[in-house]
Each structure stands twice: as structure tokens, then as C-alpha cells.
Amino acid sequence: NAGVMQNPRHLVRRRGQEARLRCSPMKGHSHVYWYRQLPEEGLKFMVYLQKENIIDESGMPKERFSAEFPKEGPSILRIQQVVRGDSAAYFCASSPGVGANVLTFGAGSRLTVL
Amino acid sequence: ELKVEQNPLFLSMQEGKNYTIYCNYSTTSDRLYWYRQDPGKSLESLFVLLSNGAVKQEGRLMASLDTKARLSTLHITAAVHDLSATYFCAVDPEAAGNKLTFGGGTRVLVKP
Numbered sequence: 001n002a003g004v005m006q007n008p009r010h011l012v013r014r015r016g017q018e019a020r021l022r023c024s025p026m027k028g029h030s031h032v033y034w035y036r037q038l039p040e041e042g043l044k045f046m047v048y049l050q051k052e053n054i055i056d057e058s059g060m061p062k063e064r065f066s067a068e069f070p071k072e073g074p075s076i077l078r079i080q081q082v083v084r085g086d087s088a089a090y091f092c093a094s095s096p097g098v099g100a101n102v103l104t105f106g107a108g109s110r111l112t113v114l
Numbered sequence: 115e116l117k118v119e120q121n122p123l124f125l126s127m128q129e130g131k132n133y134t135i136y137c138n139y140s141t142t143s144d145r146l147y148w149y150r151q152d153p154g155k156s157l158e159s160l161f162v163l164l165s166n167g168a169v170k171q172e173g174r175l176m177a178s179l180d181t182k183a184r185l186s187t188l189h190i191t192a193a194v195h196d197l198s199a200t201y202f203c204a205v206d207p208e209a210a211g212n213k214l215t216f217g218g219g220t221r222v223l224v225k226p
Binding site: 031033035040041042043044045048056058059091093095101102103104105106107108 | 118147149155156157159162202204212213214215216217218219
């Protein structure tokens with residue numbers, strides 16, 4: 001069981017470029033969550049998805065950020081026209097469903113915007 | 115808006131001594147999680163507390179939950195160097211969606 005796989009682990013972008021972060025959930029998990037961690041802070045919820053559906057995107061910035069979890073393939077968090085404030089660690093987590101399921105987190109993707 | 119506050123933010127420990135980390139939250143919740151994070155790594159689940167009075171122990175760590183006081187504690191017994199990490203508590207107020215609100219973390223450094 002490979003766990004939650006995220007890639008890339010590290011990504012460097014210049015201001016104005018696009019960043020795409022990928023997440024493959026654990027085998028058997030159909031629920032994916034994205035969290036952002038700014039330096040020296042806790043994680044902040046961004047979005048919750050199931051296959052082909054966004055369930056809750058209340059933590060997503062209104063502009064430049066989008067997420068998807070297609071029928072086939074990984075979940076993708078897309079950040080357009082990145083700015084320095086987007087520099088953070090982006091963690092994906094998965095669970096088999098709602099309820100008292102402990103989230104399993106991936107190793108994170110660390111985005112640096114120059 | 116739900117607030118989750120941990121204290122202290124930083125804890126310098128001596129090996130062999132006992133310490134407690136506190137996690138206060140501002141709204142009703144019956145579900146609280148403790149995670150450990152090593153530098154540059156992901157989060158490792160330590161405990162899930164699902165009801166008032168819940169107590170769980172694993173090795174030198176023990177976590178408890180008082181939902182009436184909206185307080186959870188993580189107690190470390192006889193600290194050892196391997197416990198150096200950042201510890202986060204997280205609350206799931208909706209108890210149905212795993213939409214966690216995290217505390218700011220407690221950075222623990224255990225010195226010999």
C-alpha cells in the first residue's frame with residue numbers, strides 16, 4: 001500500500017507562472033482533501049473532493065486556485081499566476097469516507113515562488 | 115469562526131521529565147485529533163478522541179478530551195529525544211466531513 005502519493009515534492013515557480021500539484025489517494029480511498037501550511041503555522045483546509053465532485057471548497061481562495069478529482073487519475077490542485085504569498089507546503093489527505101475516519105496525509109508538495 | 119489554540123507554542127524539554135501540551139477550541143466538537151510532524155515531513159496520526167472523557171495512550175504519550183471545557187491535553191511522560199517534533203491538535207466540528215481546523219502547533223525539543 002503506497003499511501004497517499006504527492007508530486008512534485010518540491011516545485012519552484014516565478015511570479016505569474018502556473019503551479020500544478022498532484023495527489024493520488026490511498027488505494028480504496030475515494031475522498032481527497034487539500035490543506036495548505038504556511039511557514040511556522042498549522043494546516044488550513046482548502047478543499048474536499050470526491051471523484052468528479054467538489055464537495056466543499058470553502059477554504060479555497062476565490063481567485064487563481066482550482067481543484068479537480070477526475071474519474072481517472074490523480075487529484076490536481078492548480079494555482080494560476082502564482083504570487084510570493086502562495087509559497088507554502090500543500091498537503092493532500094485521503095479517507096475512505098466520511099465519519100470517524102482518520103485522514104492519511106501525503107508527504108506534501110512544497111511550492112516556492114521566486 | 116472556529117478557533118483552535120495550542121499552548122505552549124514552543125516547549126524545551128529535559129529528558130526524563132513530564133510535560134503537557136494544551137489544546138483549546140472555541141466551538142462544540144466531539145472529535146479531536148492529535149498529529150505529529152517532523153521537520154519537512156508529513157503528518158503522522160497519533161490519537162483520535164471521539165467522546166467526552168476519552169483517554170488514549172501510546173508509549174510515553176497520553177491524550178485526553180474534555181468536551182465540556184473544550185480542552186484536550188497531550189501528556190508526555192519521561193521525555194526522550196525521539197519525541198522532538200511539532201505536535202498539532204485538530205478539531206472536526208462538523209463531525210462528518212474530516213474538514214479539520216488545526217491549532218498552530220507546539221514545537222517540542224527534547225534536550226539530553
